[in-house]
Amino acid sequence: MGFLQIDTVRNVVRAQDHILWSRNRNYRERMLWPLLQQRLLFEHFTHDASLIPVETYPLWQRQFRRLGARAANAAWYRSGMDQGEIEALRDRIAAEGPLSTHAFDSAAESREMWARKPHKKALEQMWYAGVLATSMRRNFVKYYDLGERVFPPLPPDAPDEAAAGAALCELAMQRLWVASPGEIRKFWEALPPAEVTAWARGSDLVPVRIESADGKWQEAFALPDIEARLAAIPPPASQLRIINPFDPAIRDRARLKRIFGFDYTNEMFVPAAKRRWGYYVYPLLEGDSFVGRIEAKGDRQGGTLRVTGFWAEDGVRWGKGRADRLRLELERFARLAGLTPAPFSPSTAS
Incomplete structure (x- = not known):
């Protein structure tokens, strides 16, 4: 894959776990984050926060410089802290080891919904620049440490x-x-x-x-x-698969539409009244064709996986065989999340 986007939303399971499971059905949620602590992966920013194989680290120095400079010059990341205060954040991490933003405190400059506290902006700016790095995550909370204690030494022949x-x-x-x-x-x-x-x-x-x-x-x-x-490509598997919206295979929506004729938009950040499909809608891949999409949600209190919306692609007939394949995939998906699938039939869904 090259990288794995990570996302905090746990709709059924978090995106990163779903993406890995879709490629290896033996994968379980507990398996990912130890790889970060073992320094086999590092976390940084591609199009969004992502886990990247550590072998790519020598190539990533230019991205640290680019994003560090962009954050330093962006009004959004102007924390209101002076250089001494920012260095004090770094010095505390140097002395105490990995710390999350919860270990610090500073007053937000406004009460707007998206306002962020100055220390959070300063920590993130240093993270973009590679001065700080993600040491680990606990319950998805990021713990910052000095980049030099997380990243491997650059090899003598590191590329320019x-x-x-x-x-x-x-x-x-x-x-x-x-x-x-x-x-x-x-x-x-x-x-x-x-x-x-x-x-x-x-x-x-x-x-x-x-x-x-x-x-x-x-x-x-x-x-x-x-x-x-x-x-050398083997014939595509006939199994129907539920694809995560953040899967790198479909992230480039224009390429997805060009190759597969599948027009997909992630509507998580679209106001509910303006959505065509739903909040968290999963494409359905069968063989080498996208045959539909479902909106599904994990109900942890009730212990069930519920399908709240279903749409067949134009020209795709959903007979008993295809519907049975979807039900089997929903059962597998539910097991990954520790849930039981609620009764569902494509013929009765919206």
């Missing part, structure tokens, strides 16, 4: 900025196989468009034209061995 950018593009293409420069850039959201385009044109990638789901053609680039890779 240009080489790191090229390596990030290469890592993206190893996962995308075929992509436009815009899609390569969007994978990490860590590189400027002109740099990605120049890399693609100067690399050993093969220029190709790809047909979209709507029949239109688009210029793109492919890996040199793309034909061998495509020939």
Whole structure:
């Protein structure tokens, strides 16, 4: 995957757990965070907060510099603290070890809903710059420590900025196989468009034209061995799968629509009255086609997984076989969350 977006919302299970489970059904929620404490992963920002393999860390120095500078110059992160107060936060972490924001206190500058306390802004700004790092999470609460105590030492042959950018593009293409420069850039959201385009044109990638789901053609680039890779792909599994909205496979919504003809929007942050589908809607993937979407919610007090909305994709018939496959997947999903699926039938859902 390259990275794993993490999210605090536990609709059924948290996004990061659902994403990993969808690829390995033996995965359980307790398995992820020890990898961060074992320093096999580090947490930083791609398009959002993400866990990244530690092998990528030498390439990430430019992202620390870029995001650190952006946060330092952004009005949102102006904490009202002077440099001495900010250094005092760092010094306390240096002396006491990993601390969460709850260990500090400062008064918010306003009472607006989104107002954040100055110490939280200062800690986050240092986190973006790599001065601080996520040492661990407990109940999803982030604990900050000095970057030098979390990140591994940089190797003597660590790449410079240009080489790191090229390596990030290469890592993206190893996962995308075929992509436009815009899609390569969007994978990490860590590189400027002109740099990605120049890399693609100067690399050993093969220029190709790809047909979209709507029949239109688009210029793109492919890996040199793309034909061998495509020939080696096994037939898609017939099992129906519930896909998380934050899954990296569908994060690029324009690419998703171009390849699969599946038009998807995450409406979590859309006012309820303006939603077309629902708050937390999961795409349904069967084989290599998206066949529908469901809105589901874990009712922990009642111990059940409830489907509150169902929509078939245009032209997709939901007979007994497909409905049974969805019920089986709901049972598996419910077990992951420690819940029991409530009775559900696609024919009676909204």
